[in-house]
Every structure is written in structure tokens, then in C-alpha cells.
Amino acid sequence: MTDATTARLDDWAKKQTAAEELIPLVGRLYRENDVLLTLFGRSLLNKSVTGMIKAHRYARHFLGEELDIQITHRIVKALSGLNLAPARIDLGRLIEKLDDPNADVDAFLAAELAEVVQSQSGKGEVRDVVLYGFGRIGRLLARILIDRAGGTGMRLRAIVVRRNGENDIVKRASLLRRDSVHGAFDGSIVVDEENSTIQANGTLIQVIYSNDPSEVDYTAYGINDAIIVDNTGKWRDEEGLSKHLACPGASKVLLTAPGKGDVKNIVFGVNDDAILDTDTIVSAASCTTNAITPVLKAINDKFGVRNGHVETVHSFTNDQNLIDNFHKGSRRGRAAGLNMVLTETGAAKAVAKALPELAGKLSGNAIRVPTPNVSMAILNLNLDNATTVDELNTFLREVSMHSPLRNQVDYVTSPELVSTDLVGSKRAGVVDGLATIVDEDRVVVYVWYDNEFGYSCQVVRCVAKMADVDVPAFP
Template sequence: MSQETVFADWKEREASAEAMIPVIGRLSRERGVETSVFGKIVVNRSVINILKAHRFARQIEGEELSPQDTYPILEIMDKLDLGRAHIDVGKMAVKYKKEGGGASLEEFVKAELADAIRQGEEPAPTDVVLYGFGRIGRLLARLLIEKTGGGQNLRLRAIVVRGQGGDLEKRASLLRRDSVHGSFLGTITVDEEDNTITANGNVIKVIYADAPDTIDYTAYGISNAVVIDNTGKWRDADGLALHLRANGVARVLLTAPGKGVKNIVMGVNNGDVTDEDTILSAASCTTNAITPVLKAVNDQFGVKNGHVETVHAYTNDQNLIDNYHKGDRRGRSAALNMVLTETGAAKAVAKALPEMEGKLTGNAIRVPTPNVSMAILNLNLEKETTKEELNTFLRDTALHSNLQKQIDYSNSPEAVSTDFVGSRAAGVVDGLATIVNGDSCVLYVWYDNEFGYSCQVVRLLQQITGSTLKAFPIEG
């Protein structure tokens, strides 16, 4: 094609993407519809972000999807009385091409989304409290604020921090700017007198307290709340139960491996959660990254045994320069050294996936990067396979299975760690790095140990509050 033809095509795609933005926003604000293109969220995204989400389809379908394919679907959706739902217009467009069966696009979309039509009044939102406001706490705040606009029935009502006050602007500034994850997408204002941070219209009370059981949340209009403890200070059932003694708290969710409580990895053992579970753990970032991949591989090929080596970004637990640390080697400068350390993630897999009990060993190397880690899974399988077969299975799992929110897939020959900052998947399989030799394989799994893990925590929160969005089109 000539340069003029290529550029004209680009401008047409831009125009369609621009036209999509107000429709996507309206569906989100007014009806609680979360729109995506092959798993890439496009709510509150720019024209370029929307175009890149469509281009991602090349990895799946072999050809690029165009906004001209998906915009007509959005126009039809906009005329329907939809309720809260997650609708992937990219998958809808491809499904129509493959399975339309002579029906018009309007007939097809109406049939596919019949179960997404609004059914009466939506339930009241659930109050959420963040206990702690560190790396994970602030990312959870961003995610919860983002999802409030989508009508997902979660309301971040309060943040609990230590101290006596007077530091509200500094805490708001850390939410507003992040050296790894970039600027907050929206506006933030601070009311020092009322101790509130208002982010994108969400008024969030900042409560200063030194112990969970000393707070009366009902005094702030908060009731039946889920408290997300991201301090890591209390990790057993007795310690976490302190939160339940506070007025206004119904459940507690820990963002670390828990002792004496259920450790839940979404997509794997979240079916074990019951209404009686008032205290739950979301396990660790590494456990969340590797367990879904292990489950998929074990279900398809069987895993006899293996070793997990984690190449992990340094964390706040380490020292910037050499200083005393109670842990072996962790006292040495995180910014200057690779630090060999232990990880309990391999053993912790069995808490979510009992069939892996005793089959895995593990170790970790902390490296001088601030975010994004990699797990290397060296596995002995029960069935022989090939690199092509294993990668095809994992790619299909990432796109069309119950684990599609947990597992993503990359086939870029130039991908490096920073390319996975902001990934919403628990782990991303690097297909080009896969090694297979008969009944043994080595898998390389990238994961944003901050943001990807926070997304898993929110998914668990959505489940226990009954606010998980039903996904369309329905696959399988």
C-alpha cells in the first residue's frame, strides 16, 4: 500500500477510537459496564491506548483488530438497558466473524448480551477500609477509585495509618505521584481540617490509629466494611481478629501469606471461600504468579516435581545501603547487590493447590530493580510435550479459560522487565523463553509483584463482596 493509503487508514482508526471514548465512558458511569479489548481495559483510556489494545489481537488471532470492528458493537450496547457487566468487545467482534451464522451484528450482540440486561435495582455498595498505606495500599487505592467509576459496588471509605496527623498532604502526594507506576489518573484534593483525601470524587477519611481494635468506624458512617490489612504486622488469625473487634467491620483481608487462615489465589482455590470466612489471606505476590500456571500445566500435562527460582525486585524490607537486618544477607545494599534469600512461595503453592504438596523446592534472588519479578519454573512432567504444544496451550489458557485474568502471554523477542509494569495479570508467560525436552520444561513467568498482585487482591475482594462482574461474551 502507498504511504497515503496507510496514513488514511490510520486516521480512520483514530477517528473510530475517538468515537468509542464517550460511549465507553457513558456505559461505565451510567450502567457499570467495564469494557475491554481482548482483556485490555479501555475505560478511561486514550485513543492510543485503545488502538494498542486492538493491535494486541495480532498475538491471538494472527491479524490486527480495528476499532471499526468494535465501535459498531459499542453503539448497539449503548442502546441496550445493560446492567453491571464486563464486556470484551474485541472477543465479541471475533466471535461474530466466526460464529455469526448469517445473523446481523445487532441480532448477534443482543443475543450474546441477553443475560447482561439490567435486572431490577443494583445492590448497595460495600464499604472498604485500607489498613496501611504503603506500596500495596496505595495501588489498592488507585484500583478501588478506578472501579468506583465503573459502578462495581466497592467504595473506599477510609485509610488507617499510624501517627498523630499533620502529614495528610505528604500521604496524598504519594498517592498522586509514583516513581514506578506513574501519576494518578485523575485529581486529588486534601482537606486538612476534616482529615480527608478526595480522589476523583471519592471522599476518603484518613484515620490515625495504632491498634485495629481501638477504632469505631461507625462514627465515620462506615458499616459492614471489609478491612484490607496491608501492613503485614498481623499475619495469624488471632492478630487479624483484632480488626473484627472494631465497630463497623465485617471481614478482614490480608495482603500477605497468612497463618491459620485460608490463603486464596484467585482462579485457583477461590471456590474454597465461604460466607463464614471472616478472615482471609490473598497469599503472596509470587504464590499468585506461579500457582495459576502450575495448575494449568498440572491439569494438562501433570507435574511430577520441580524447582521454582524467583528473580525478585527489591522491596522496602531491604536496606538501601548496608545496615543491620535480622534476615540473612538482606542487610546488604538492595540497590547494589543481587541478594540470595529464601522464599516460602514454592511450599505455599500447596495451600492453594494441594496436589502440589511436597513436589516443589524454591529459592529467590533479590535484584537491583524496584518492581517486576520473574519466576523460573523448572518442571518434570508426567507427559511428554513440545515447546509449540506447551506454548499453544498456555496462550489459549491466557485467552479462553477460567484463568484468563490470572495468566497472560507474551511472545515479544524484545520484552524486558519494565514492559510488564502495570500488568494486571498475576503472571505473564514468556513464550519465546520456554524450554521443553521431552517430559521436562522450563517456564519463565514475569509478574508485576506490586500491581499484578494488587489486582488479584481486588478480585478476591470482589468475590467476597458479591461485586464480581459477569464476563461477556460467554466462552466455552
């Protein structure tokens, strides 16, 4: 074995040791202080040893080189000794400010994080969350909330579904445990059929059976002041969604579909400041609207958008038929796994509800394709100001790293990237820089998005805002 090989193995062993020591520190800060640590937007919570090392390799996209995990370990160890208030702390951006790796870390952190160091650490009130409907989005929301249990100021208390047979709860728990797209649930699930509960890791979930949203008394299960997340899409206007508010123990409703009428459509990161304490019914819009609106906002703010067309290449969904059969919608009755299906989308027009300055400027259409998850939006835009591929891509990359939209917009330049690589993406949309086309003021931007998980992350952000537990981010 050469000296170079030995050195590489020693370096890897040191990284493993640092990662092994980091993992419990990250978890403890989250559980005890509600402090979520990230690395250039990537959460470090519940990472494996190799996942932790990989996150530090990812930092080279921002720093030009791999981030030394031992420096991160020093920072996190020092953080664990502070009395921190709830916050999101980006270690990557924090370390960027540390000019000297050998500097006094305690003094550095005291100066940078003065606002989150308090005399008595304490979490705010924990808000009850109920999932009404337990389909694709409902189960992913459950996974996210369970994964973050112990922090975030939100706790999943119940799911409400229609009973489908005597073994209903067993089947629903099994669907939560195993997923053909997103893989197995990370943890243990225990079903108590007698008490209609599912215990997933440390979270006890009450399963409530009901055929109507106005029939449930949540207080009977010890649930109070709850936010009801309606994943059914059956009711989209204020009148229908108000049925939830008639239930004892329910105080607010979030719809995981485009709202109709006067219901506010929120794309987190773009217009979430429109969520007021007095709002009781809010919509998280659609997955496509969430994917394209942040990118459109960034481009419009920088270059101006005269007009454009949005074409969505979207994975098939449950509202399509597996084989040819009657369907109330045009073309959607044809076999989803065998065909590209041309259909309509309201996402382009829906952008204007979150971004009024683009009202009347965008048209849109959609093609459903035989893949189960991850979609793509093609933004064909005419700009007010001409640009180049390099300028536009550099700008979008900067947006993904340092702008207020960094949790919504990601940027990739992998030459071998395909749709399955984006399964599990936590961003609303991912710009594919290698596909960008520019001809002076005419541009085409390709935006990938995990239409299930990425959207679910946006929904959870909206829930946190409605629950008033959206903690500050530093630096």
C-alpha cells in the same frame, strides 16, 4: 505524498474518530450500568485515543489480524442502547462470534447477551472498603479502586495509618499523587487537613489515624459492613487479624500477605471458590504465589507435575536495607541497591495451600536483585508426560487467551522484552514463551510478574468476591 501514504493517513484518522467516540460510551456503560468492557482481557476503561487504537492492534495475537475499531464502535453503540445488568463483556470474543460484520448487531447482541439484558438496569449494593496501611500495595489498591469508582460495587471509604508528624496527610497524598515506578496519578488530588480527607477524582477518602486495629469506630465516619484490607502484614493469623473485626463497622478482613494457621490463602482464579459467605478472614497470599500458581495449575492439569523447583528473581523490597546495616534476616541487611541477595521464599510451599495436589512436590528459593519492581519466577519442572517446546508454548498461549485463567496468565514472545516492559501488567503472571526450555519430560518455564501492580489486581478481585460483587463475564 503517494496514494499509499494518503490512504494510511486517512485510515489513521478514521481510527482516531472511532476511538474518540468509543471512549465516552465505554465510560458511560461502566458508570451507569457497571458494565466493564474489555478486548481480549484488556480493559478499555479510561483508555486514551491512542491506547484504544493500540488495544485493537493487540487483538491480532488472537485473530491473526488487527481488529477493525469501527466494528467495535458499532457494537458498543448498540450496547449503550440496551438496559444491561452489571457484567464484564469481552468485545474481542464477542466479535469473534460475529460471522458477518454487516449483520444485524442488535439481534446478535440480544441473542448473545440475553442474560445481562434486563427490564430495569440496576447496580447491586455498594460495599465499603477500608485500606489498613498505605504503603506500596495500599497506594496501588487505592489507585485501582479510585480508577474504577462508579462501578464494581466497591467504594474506597478510608485509609488507616499511624500518624507521622503534623503534615502526615499531605505527605501521604503526595505519595499517592506521584510514584517513581508507576508514574503520576491520573487525575486530581485535593487534601483537606482540617477534616483529614483526601479527595482523589470523585472519591472522598477519610484518613483515620490509629496505632491498633481494634481502636477504630468506622461507623463514626459513616462506614458500615466494611471489608478491611490489611496491607501491613503485621498480623497474619486469625487471632491478630480478628482485632479488625472488633471495630464497629467492620465485617470482613483481607490480608495482603500469606496467612498463617487456619487462614485461607486464596489465589484468585485458582481457588477463589473456597471463599464462603461465612468467611470473615481471608488471605490473598503473596505476589509470587499468585504469579506461579495459575501457571502451575495449567501445566499440572495438562501434563502432570511430578516435582520441581521454583527460583524467584525478585525486586528488592522495603524490608531490605538501602546500605549495609543490622537486619534480623540473614543477608537482607546488605545494601539492596548494590547486591543480589540470596534469601528464602515460602511461595513454592504456599502453592499447596491453593493447589493441594502439588503438596510436597515443589522446593523454592529467592534472589533479591537491584531493581525496584517486576520479578521473575523460574519453574524447573519434571512432568508426568513428555512434551515439546511448541506444544507447551501453544498450550500456555491458549491458556492466556481462552481458559478460565485468562485473567491471571498472560503470554508474550517479544525478543526484546525486559523487566520494565511489564510494569503495570494486570495479570498475576506473564509467561515468556521465547525462554521456554523442554527436554522431553523436563521443562523450564519463565514467568514474569509485576509484584506490585499485578498482585494488587489480584487483591481487588478477591475483595470483589468477598463483597459478592464479582459480576459475571460474557461471552
